[in-house]
Amino acid sequence: MKVLDLRCANGHGFEGWFASDEDFMGQNGRGLIECPLCADRVISRMPSAPRLNLSGARAPEASPPALPAAPTAPQAPPRAADLQAAWLQSVRALMANTEDVGENFAEEARRIHYGEKPARGIRGQATPEERAALQEDGIETLSIPVPAALKGPVQ
Numbered sequence: 001m002k003v004l005d006l007r008c009a010n011g012h013g014f015e016g017w018f019a020s021d022e023d024f025m026g027q028n029g030r031g032l033i034e035c036p037l038c039a040d041r042v043i044s045r046m047p048s049a050p051r052l053n054l055s056g057a058r059a060p061e062a063s064p065p066a067l068p069a070a071p072t073a074p075q076a077p078p079r080a081a082d083l084q085a086a087w088l089q090s091v092r093a094l095m096a097n098t099e100d101v102g103e104n105f106a107e108e109a110r111r112i113h114y115g116e117k118p119a120r121g122i123r124g125q126a127t128p129e130e131r132a133a134l135q136e137d138g139i140e141t142l143s144i145p146v147p148a149a150l151k152g153p154v155q
């Protein structure tokens with residue numbers, strides 16, 4: 001078996017196990033390999049030299065698979081850097097238009113849902129259990145990883 005370092009068109013790095021280089025090329029040629037993060041099938045193989053320095057060149061693992069608000073040109077696949085910029089912009093907009101309720105997120109979301117508080121966009125922290133409970137009550141939440149650069153007070 002060979003372990004190959006692979007990367008999708010969106011810049012997600014992952015490992016693939018193959019019987020041989022030919023096995024990889026055959027599977028990839030038939031579109032059988034897909035990114036575990038975003039299901040992209042445009043997979044390229046990265047050089048696996050251990051001295052290769054990838055710091056800074058790698059997109060964050062948390063990049064979302066799709067941004068509904070970001071129009072993409074149909075003729076050319078978007079570059080990872082463009083996607084990342086669009087993502088940062090959406091997160092910024094989201095943070096500017098929501099009220100930070102911190103740890104009280106689940107409670108606050110419930111109050112808004114039941115009309116005890118005026119409807120508005122809120123953001124904050126919730127545990128997976130809290131999110132699951134909210135979903136059971138029919139309250140939609142969106143879980144997004146916020147890049148470290150955007151944490152802290154919003155301008």
Ligand SMILES: [Zn+2]
Pocket residue numbers: 008009010011012035036037038039040
């Ligand atoms: Zn991917």
